[in-house]
Amino acid sequence: MNAEVFFSIVIMAIGITIVAIKRDLMVKLIGVGIMETGVTLSFVVLGYNGKLPPLLTLPVERVDPLPQALIITSIVVGFAISALSLVFVLYLSSVYHTTDAVKLKKRIKKDER
């Protein structure tokens, strides 16, 4: 197995672990960001073969352009999701004065009663 693929999966694992274990919503969002980085790295590494960038003006030996085109979409969607989730966290913290997921749940339940 490629060492880079292994490391990209390790980075994904770190992100998923942060999302699962940490209680703070801001830290969870950072975990999602790290996970996205792992996914991006895995795609780029799978498409890379040590050759030149995918430009037609360069000689024929080029890397596969498809993973790079897909990753552009992933990066922009990741940015949009981060921005939207951050504003949700900001809104929740301004209403309930905490970013702790467990405390938030308790306070929302208390409010509903």
Add this chain to the structure above:
Amino acid sequence: MRKFFIFTIIFSLIFLLSFAYFVKIPSHNANHYPLATQMYDGSANIVSAIYLNFRLYDTLFELLIFSVAVSGVIFYSKRIRESGEIVPDKSFLVRLELFIFGIAGIVWGGYTALTGHLQAGGAFSGGAIGASGVVVLTLALGSAKVHTLAEKMKLEFLENLVIFVMLIYVIFGNIHGGFFSPGFCVGKVGNFFSGRGALLLNSSIGFKVFVGAWIIFYEFSKRKESI
């Protein structure tokens, strides 16, 4: 429930690792897109040809997601208390430096977006570089001044029109004899006017990302102390 969740994650990670170790992914025909780009698109940048031509619907829906995110940020941030605008630095020298860097960032972003079909770069990276330039400019002039300028130029309204530009491009492209018909506006590889509608799409998408990223930054900067 929590333990089950963590167990599922660990199991799927072990599965992923074993998949990466044992399974060899066969390499697909990597020459397909370069050949298709040379014949049907004309862009020098093959990645740009893929997301502006062969997979245009991907880009269209990606832009829709971006629009939804920008609208969501504006909608929810109106419900959060404001904590003040960004004020410019007191030192004239620092302000001058930031101003020059900001303008340079915007110009560089525009250049990267416009020449996205000729070299590394493109609409999304160009828009992001331009938005970073505006953030630097904000530190020089103050966010209120930059926002007033953006309102005067009706940037938010123009940003919303980009989706319609894309829709019109897709609709007319699919009509027989339109943008997607073979040989339409392909141009010579490496020429500025090549790559079908690359120039129009790169400039409009770059503009949308530029303004959208600036709006997101501005809304967050006004509420920086709410958290």
